Structures are given as structure tokens and as C-alpha cells.
Amino acid sequence: MNDQPVNDHPMNDQPVSGALLSARGLHVVFPGRPGAAGARAVDGVDLDVHRGEIVALVGESGCGKSTLARTLLGLVRPTSGTVHYAGAPLAYGGRALKAYRARAQLVLQDPSGSLNPRHTVYEAVAEGLRIHRYGGDERAAVTGALSRAGLRPPERFLLRYPHELSGGQRQRVVIAGALVLEPELLVADEPVASLDASVRGEILALLLRLRSELGLSALVVTHDLGLAWNIADRVAVMYLGRIIETGPVEQVLTAPQHPYTQALLSVLPETPGAAVVLSGEPPDPARVPAGCRFHVRCPVLADGRAEHAGVSRACRTRDLPVLTATATRTACHWAGARPG
Template sequence: MSSEDAVAEGVLSARGLRVEFGLPGGRVARAVDGVDLDVAPGEIVALAGESGCGKTTLARALLGLERPTGGSVSFGGEPLRFSSRALKAYRRRVQLVLQDPTGALNPRHTVYDAVAEGLRIHGIADDEPGRVAEALSRAGLRPPEQFFLAYPHELSGGQRQRVVIAGALVLEPDLLVADEPVASLDASVRGEILSLLLRFKEDAGLGALVITHDLGLAWSIADRIAIMYLGRVVEQGPVEEVLTAPRHPYTRALVSVLPDSPVAEPIVLAGELPDASRIPGGCRFRPRCPAYASGEAAAVRERCEGEDPVLAGPESLRVACHLVHARMVA
């Protein structure tokens, strides 16, 4: 994709993005620590990793809900600006879908008011009932008028999540950022919501960044996947390639516990869970890396101890691992 095409297609991009938080005692948590990521309309990108790896903070920074400490966010080639007017215009085109539909919906608002809220915020007054009905219908709530006067407590969990999605769709965005969009739903409903997101992509060219800890979900819905560890993306590429032939030791460990995993034996990661306020020197994954602990990475041991690897490899499939880089060159 050329740079001109990227601008035309409204690509959401992060370059060297950093988000830091001050902690008691003068410590700093580097929640997002130099991330490059692109999401285009018409594709679904999964952002996966353990809890605490920085996924949600990255999503908030991409949406302008968290001001980056460094790096940049752009949309359609234009940098994200943090004035109220600029953010309002931006969030009409890039919409958030939250994990918990119950918390996302005001219990005192009807379904109609919940979906119409975005239209009212953005001053879109023409044919409000028609727009609300269309959004509810696209989200799978049919006939939509039947839901207008319902309150959240009168709906099932799946219906509430569809209302949240309708509230995003009513503004006709280019992209959705969905943070664990089915985590709170029963298994029987999860597939319906995922199918809905796929249909938006296929029918309307709507793209999405889906935040998840569930690689099975990523496999079923995403075109590309980015694996995040301790504030950085350590592997990214087409979802089928990454999950059927994982290269980074962290990705291999995550994939190893999946049913029908291509990794022969489950890999248990030793050491403490990652802490963004105590990022180790050298490769940040080294304290938990099975390849480093076993001596498999002996040839690159000094680099593992002294240098944090960067994403490298073919443009479509990149890995941040000294051992993988050495094997690429060999």
C-alpha cells in the first residue's frame, strides 16, 4: 500500500507511540513503550497479549482518550490533535466499543436514546429516528422499532452489546476499536457478535482493532494480529501465519496452550508477571524466555542481555527477537 493509498483509505497509525504514568516514589510505568501499528478500513487487526501488557492503554491512546508521552497517532495521514473540536471530529470516524455493555449503557436511557446520543453530540438532526432504526437493524436488532423504548435491564447481554455497537454504527465511522467485545458474553452469543463484526467488514468495508487476550477469537475474526508484551509489539503479521507458525518465544508460549496447537508441548512461562514499572534491561522478555533459560539462545546471549530487540523481518511479518533475527540471517 502506497503512502497515498494509506491517506485515501483512512488508515489509523501509531508510530513510536509511548504512554507513561507516574507512580509513588518517583517510579514510572511505561505502559506503551514504542509501538508502531496500522489499522485500515476493510481489515480487522487483533491486538493480543496477557493482561497488563498495555493493550487497553494503547487503544485509549489511539482514540485520543489518553495523551501519549511520545510518538504519534495519525488518521488518514493527519496527526491526531487534542483540541476538543478536533477530537470530536475524529471520534465520529473512529468509534469505541467497550467490553462491558452493562457499564457502557445508562440504565435510565432507553435504547433509542442510547443510540441517538452520538447523533445529538455531533449535531446530526436530520432523520434521527431513521438513523437510529438503521443502526439497530445493522446491529441485528430487528425490527428496530420494537427496541426503541426498551431499557438495558430488559435486554439480554447479547442484545445490550448490539445496542452498544449500534451506538457506534449510527455515526457511520470508518473504524471501530473494540476492547474485549465479547468477553462478558455467553459462549452461545459470542459467535453471533463476531459474525456481526465480520459482516460489517465485508458489506461496508468497516475496519476494526479488536483488543483481546483470546487467540482463538483472533483466529476466527482477524486479518492480522499484533502480539504485545510489556508495552511493545513483539510479533505481528497475517493471523494465519503468526498462529500456525509462531516465531517469537512469547507467541509460541501463548499458542502452545491452544487446542490443535502447532507447538508440540505446552510452554509454561517462568518468572514474575510483567510489570511496566520494572522493565528489565536488554530484551524485556528475557527473564521469562524459555529459549534464553534453556541455552537455545546462547549464540545471541550478549545481545539478549544488552539490547532490546526491535521488530524486523519482511514487511508483512515482523518479529522482535534476537534469536529469530539470527536465524533469518543464517
């Protein structure tokens, strides 16, 4: 298979007016072994995050969502496509990229892995200030960030080490390390996956409070549609490198159109009916199947509903267009064939 990006994207690489962060036609192809196809980790993505908005990027492990998030932050350079921030194209070197990384901060999944065990809380939070050569009152900035992250009084935590903190407190230190640079955007990659249920709720409430008080925008990467329901304004569901369903969270999660979204929702405890168990694992991104990339696991194709709708051949042979960021849409032959 050709490892070059497929030219299936509308000829418009401009960001949406008013969007804080915009991706257009984004592809990331990781080279394979000599003579082998590259892995299409991100395979044509449009995505916008507006000011003051929380967007959830949802999908199974290996679907490309973390690669997409890191590409949006400038940590991975795209093979093709564009990223714009505040209307300007993202630069991939020098001072411009460093300045961008102060405005858009990454919050990782595992606070234990994110924090140096030999550094105190003060040193962990101050690290970003020192990298960016902050010229103000360092101690005041650190204590302010800890307070905004819910570690109060902040002076109580300054000289502690990560092993002296609970999991929730460590995650708050990681968040404080992002907040200390006063960013406009947080990209949170599975920010509560390693925490127990009670602490998960506290961290999600913190992210909502930060949005309300500071006007922060956030892209939250998660495998959990339940988390998306609790925190997001919009949701984008990703499968094998592409966004396959997107829209306002209430619309996507109360009336999902794509069989993949329906399957992800069905396993939540609060969802009525039997869980839909998807067969097998997602295909290798170096060997994206012909037709709809989900068809080899699709329960609608397996149980005959696609054939009844007259789209089973299309599911197996005809690719679907990349979803644009400006519309609520689903990339699915079967969903498009249903009335209403």
C-alpha cells in the first residue's frame, strides 16, 4: 500500500474564524521498514478547538489520538496538512515554537511518570518558568499555580516529593506545572485514567473550574465516552487515524450514528441494553483496509443491517470522505443510507 497521504481532503487549509486551534487535512505517516508501507497514524483530520471550549477526542488505544494531540502541540511534525493557532500557522522551530508551547500545555496521563522523584513540588512546577526564562516573581507564580490547581495552602506542598503525595495530588501538581505559564490551551492526554473514581471526579471538576475561571480551552484525549459526557462541549470519535463522528456532546452521545460510537457507548454502565463487543483488534495502520476502515469489525455489516440498507458492498469497497471540522457529520455508509 502507498504510504503517502491520500488526497481526499477539501482544498481549504484555512482555519475557522474564531477557532483557537485548527487542524486541516492533517496526516502523520511513520516510515516502515525498507520496502514496507508506512503507518498512517493520523490519516486526514480536521479539528477545531474554540476559545473557552472543551473538546473530547475519543477512541480505543492505538487509534492515533495521542499522535494527533502531540502533532497539534508541535511535538510531532505532520507529514502533510496544517495546524493554526490563534489564526497563525504553527512554526516548527526556534523561538516561535517555544513561545507556542508556553501557550499550549500538555498534561500527561501518569503523574508518577511525569514528575521527577528527586524534585520537590516547587522544583517541578517552577521547571517551566525556568525553561522559558520567566522574569517575574518565581515563588509567587508557583504558589499561585498550586492554588489554582486546588493544592491549598500551597506553602504546605512546596517542599514535598512526589512519593509523599496521593495520586490525585500528584496529578494536581502536573496541572499546576502547566498552569504556571498561564496558557490558553491545555491538551490533557488521559488525565484521569490512572486515578480511582472519586479522585477522577475531582480532577474533572477542576478542569471545568479552570475553564470557567480562566477561560481555558482544552482538548481532552480519552478512551472513555463517559468522561466526554461529563466534561466536553464537543466530541470527536477517532478510529484508525480518522475522525469518524463529531458534533456537540449531547447530540453524539444521545443519538450516535456511527456503529463504532454506538459500541463504545454500549459498554458504559449507565447505557441500557447489552454491550456490543467488537470482534478482533483495530487493523494495522500500515495496512488500512479498503472501503470503510471499520468494516472488518462492524456489527452492522456482520448482522445484515448494512445489506438490508443496500450498502454492504460500499462498506467493503468504497472509502469515506474526511469529515470537515465545520459540520456535525458521521463517516458511515450505513448511517447515511438510513432515512431521517
